[in-house]
Amino acid sequence: MYPESLKDLIxxxxxLPGIGEKTAERLxxxxxxxxxxxxxxxxKSIIEAKHKxxxxxxxxxxxxxxxxxxxxSNTRDNKTLCIVEDCRSIFLFEKTGSFKGYYHVLxxxxxxxxxxxxxxxxxxxxxxxxxxxxFEEIIIAVKPSIEGETxxxxxxKILEGLNVKVTRIASGIPLGADIEYIDSLTLERALIDRxxxx
Amino acid sequence: MYPESLKDLIxxxxxLPGIGEKTAERLxxxxxxxxxxxxxxxxKSIIEAKHKxxxxxxxxxxxxxxxxxxxxSNTRDNKTLCIVEDCRSIFLFEKTGSFKGYYHVLxxxxxxxxxxxxxxxxxxxxxxxxxxxxFEEIIIAVKPSIEGETxxxxxxKILEGLNVKVTRIASGIPLGADIEYIDSLTLERALIDRxxxx
Numbered sequence: 001m002y003p004e005s006l007k008d009l010i011x012x013x014x015x016l017p018g019i020g021e022k023t024a025e026r027l028x029x030x031x032x033x034x035x036x037x038x039x040x041x042x043x044k045s046i047i048e049a050k051h052k053x054x055x056x057x058x059x060x061x062x063x064x065x066x067x068x069x070x071x072x073s074n075t076r077d078n079k080t081l082c083i084v085e086d087c088r089s090i091f092l093f094e095k096t097g098s099f100k101g102y103y104h105v106l107x108x109x110x111x112x113x114x115x116x117x118x119x120x121x122x123x124x125x126x127x128x129x130x131x132x133x134x135f136e137e138i139i140i141a142v143k144p145s146i147e148g149e150t151x152x153x154x155x156x157k158i159l160e161g162l163n164v165k166v167t168r169i170a171s172g173i174p175l176g177a178d179i180e181y182i183d184s185l186t187l188e189r190a191l192i193d194r195x196x197x198x
Numbered sequence: 199m200y201p202e203s204l205k206d207l208i209x210x211x212x213x214l215p216g217i218g219e220k221t222a223e224r225l226x227x228x229x230x231x232x233x234x235x236x237x238x239x240x241x242k243s244i245i246e247a248k249h250k251x252x253x254x255x256x257x258x259x260x261x262x263x264x265x266x267x268x269x270x271s272n273t274r275d276n277k278t279l280c281i282v283e284d285c286r287s288i289f290l291f292e293k294t295g296s297f298k299g300y301y302h303v304l305x306x307x308x309x310x311x312x313x314x315x316x317x318x319x320x321x322x323x324x325x326x327x328x329x330x331x332x333f334e335e336i337i338i339a340v341k342p343s344i345e346g347e348t349x350x351x352x353x354x355k356i357l358e359g360l361n362v363k364v365t366r367i368a369s370g371i372p373l374g375a376d377i378e379y380i381d382s383l384t385l386e387r388a389l390i391d392r393x394x395x396x
Contacts, residue, residue, distance in 0.1 A: 001289060001292055001293075002289065003250075003251060003260065003261055003262040003263075003266075003267075004262060005243070005246045005247045005250040005251055005262055006247055006251060006260065006262075008239075008242075008243040008246065008247065009243040009244060009246075009247040011239075011243065012239060012240035012243035012244065013240075015232065015236055015239075015240055016225055016228060017224075017225075017228055025286070025289075026215075027214055027215070028247070029284075029285070029286050030214060030215055031244055031247060031248070032247060032248070032251060032260060032285075034213065036248055038213055039244055039245070039247075039248045040245065040248075041206075041209075041210060041213075042210035042211075042213055042244055043241045043242070043244040043245045044206075044241070045203070045206040045207040045209065045210035046207060046210065046229055046237055046240055046241040046244075047237070047238065047241045048203045048206060048207075049203045049204055049206065049207040049226070049229060049230060050229070050230070050234055050237045050238070052201075052203040053201060053203055053204060053230060062201065062204065062230060063201055064201040064202060064203055064204075065201075068201075069201075086227075087227070087230075088223070088227050091199060091200065091223075094199055095199075
């Protein structure tokens with residue numbers, strides 16, 4: 001019913017997560033209505049991002065240089081390394097402004113059901129990096145799921161003997177949340193990990 | 199904080215309606231994770247759609263030919279013409295499968311507050327088309343807003359003397375809707391336009 005190129009545009013939008021037929025149609029018609037320069041800019045931004053961006057050779061963060069801007073910086077705290085599960089986490093932690101150390105992005109979280117085993121998370125690159133560094137604390141900042149917990153324990157075990165403290169970001173009740181909406185596993189964890197008020 | 203080409207990609211997504219900073223970031227990171235061919239396809243679909251699609255010379259529907267597939271068809275009912283406010287409406291009416299006539303897309307609905315006057319809706323093209331045709335009924339199928347009503351009345355007036363019946367699609371309560379959620383103007387209209395049960 002639609003002309004071929006409109007069909008393609010709708011299919012293009014449907015590649016995106018959370019965008020179904022109706023939204024894709026709406027967005028496609030929107031593209032037809034905007035200025036040609038804007039559409040060109042959008043189209044090019046997709047190609048350029050795919051072609052220019054790649055993994056930082058040190059931490060696997062996304063970058064358009066050989067080293068990402070965090071690894072290139074000399075003003076950060078070279079005693080702490082924060083391990084994250086994806087590049088997005090880096091930008092989210094950076095937005096908080098409260099972490100000044102370096103980051104390291106894992107290739108994956110261990111998930112045997114999905115065929116992702118300990119050898120698939122990029123542990124060698126991580127170990128080599130820590131061996132050749134002055135890091136004193138390794139903060140594991142992956143999500144508190146079964147995969148996250150398994151990965152944390154595995155990393156902790158592998159780093160034994162490397163003379164670094166291995167920590168894990170806190171789990172518990174998000175700030176501002178109502179306790180009645182919190183699941184019981186989280187409540188249990190919040191109880192177990194309680195802290196003395198100082 | 200983000201590399202330049204990632205920033206551009208996020209800005210690109212932010213051009214779309216209903217997509218703010220957070221969603222744009224999420225979609226941009228998604229693009230970085232998908233296959234290069236898929237990203238290429240999406241990027242090209244935007245450019246291609248903008249370059250190949252244009253208005254049908256007869257009805258102003260969107261098409262990649264000189265005439266759209268509806269205007270090119272000889273099997274449709276050449277006695278009825280349905281006037282719509284945008285191309286999307288054509289596809290929506292076509293999906294119902296219950297209209298077999300031809301369509302005509304207006305350039306605009308009359309809206310003096312937005313500086314859109316009767317001369318801006320493309321009335322000459324419409325009148326010329328009707329004069330050179332065998333249409334017996336003109337169905338006005340624009341939304342029942344102030345702009346839609348004004349435009350309908352104006353078209354009705356202009357078409358006087360052209361020996362065509364001018365009709366308007368029904369307003370009233372949508373099928374399946376609860377009456378308690380219907381605004382009073384719609385209820386009033388539903389009452390006024392009541393029909394004898396046959």
